[in-house]
Amino acid sequence: MEFFNRVGKLALGSRLRMLTERITDDAAQIYKLYNIELQPKWFPVFYVLSQGENKTITAIAKEIGHSHPSVSKIITEMSDKGYVTERKDKADGRTNIVSLSPKGKTITEKIAVQYTDVNNAIEEILAQTRHDLWQAIEEWEFLLEQKNLLRRVHEQKKKRESRKVKxxxxxxxxxxxxxxxxxxxxxxxxxMEEADYKALDNPKGYILKNGGHIYVALYDDVPVGVCALIKMDDPVYDFELAKMAVSPRAQGKNIGYLLGQAVIKKAKSLGASKLYLESNTILVPAINLYHKLGFQKVVGHATPYERCNIQMELTLK
Structure with missing residues (x-):
């Protein structure tokens, strides 16, 4: 175990796989000990069918948490050994009904004492440990069901990379x-529309001199994102959050959110009570970002942009 002690939790999958292989190898020997000709990987399917109810492959897969192809392959292997039988469902000829064959049912009778001995052996191991592995597995399964490891790693990657953003x-x-x-x-x-050219060709005159502000996101000192806070001549809204853009090559680093937060913080420092923005619903990631920043949909405000089909506001006070 020196390798795992050195590598630590990075090798969690490898360590679990090694433990699984060790238990599976023992399980194969245990079946031989009781003169039962089953493969360990067949056990979940066998156990479900041994409860006496005929089932479809889909129903078995759902009950044991395996994929349909995986269960179908096991059924084929068990059928080749004469342990299960398949027949067409009378109600749906496209579906097979699976049940234990007479040979498979004889195993059900023989395996009862094996169940008792295996259960007692596992209880003995659990009694000798400080941590209940069974409960720990249940906790891990629950947590990974809520948010899988891939998503968790992706979030950590985004956090790490966002710390490099200025x-x-x-x-x-x-x-x-x-x-x-x-x-x-x-x-x-x-x-590109006329209003775009006004802001982008002359940001100093159109945005900054009129009381607005612009932020730039740097990643490794390279500008990869921008966002503007534009002063509005409006009875309801003080400023517009506008001209937010993040390079496709820098997306996934939380840059849009950091820019949005910077603009909102600036608006608050200037005493703004409401922020306004315009967008288009085909820009799903952008709309999701605005919701995350706290913006809510509004209607009825005049817009200079043809592409605008959604307007949103954020109350600051």
């Missing part, structure tokens, strides 16, 4: 990035 104030040297990043996503889904 949100900085706009400077003239970032004007090209501000324009290019926005033009890239707009042109991909829609077309």
């Amino acid at each position: 949100i900085v104030d706009y400077q003239p040297k970032y004007q090209k990035a501000f324009r290019d990043l926005n033009e890239e996503w707009i042109s991909k889904y829609f077309k």
Whole structure:
């Protein structure tokens, strides 16, 4: 176990697989000890059928948590050995009904004492341990059902990479990035409009001199995201969150959320009570981001953009 002690939890899957292989090898020998010709991998299917109810492959797969192809393969192997029989369902000729054959039923009678001895042996092991493996497995299964390991690792990756992101104030040297990043996503889904050119070609005059603000996200000191806070001449809304863009090559690093938070924080510091934004519902990740930031859908506000089909607001006070 020196390897696992050195590598630690990174080798969890390998260690569990080794433990599973060890138990499975013992299980094969245990069947031989009781003169029962079963393979360990057949046991879940055999046990379900041994309860006396005929079942479809789909029903078996659902009950034991295996895939349909996996159960189908086991049924074929057991059928070849004469332990199960299959027949067409009278109600649905496309479905096979599986049951234990007379040979399979004889195993049910022989295996009862094996069940008792195996259960007692496992209870003995559990009594000698400080941690209840059975309960631990149940906890892990529950937690992974809520959020699998892949998703958890993805979240950790995003957290780690987001720590390398720096949100900085706009400077003239970032004007090209501000324009290019926005033009890239707009042109991909829609077309550039007059209001786009006003903001992107002259951010200083259109946004900054009018009381607005622009933030730039740097990753490894390269501008990969931008977002603007544009002052509005409106009786309801103080500012508009606009011109948010993140390079496709830098997505998945929480950059949009960090930019949004920076803009919201700035709006609060300026005494704003409500923020406004416009978007399009085909931009699903963007809409999800806005909801995450706290924006809610509103209707009825005038818009200069043809592409706008959703308007949202965020109450700050």
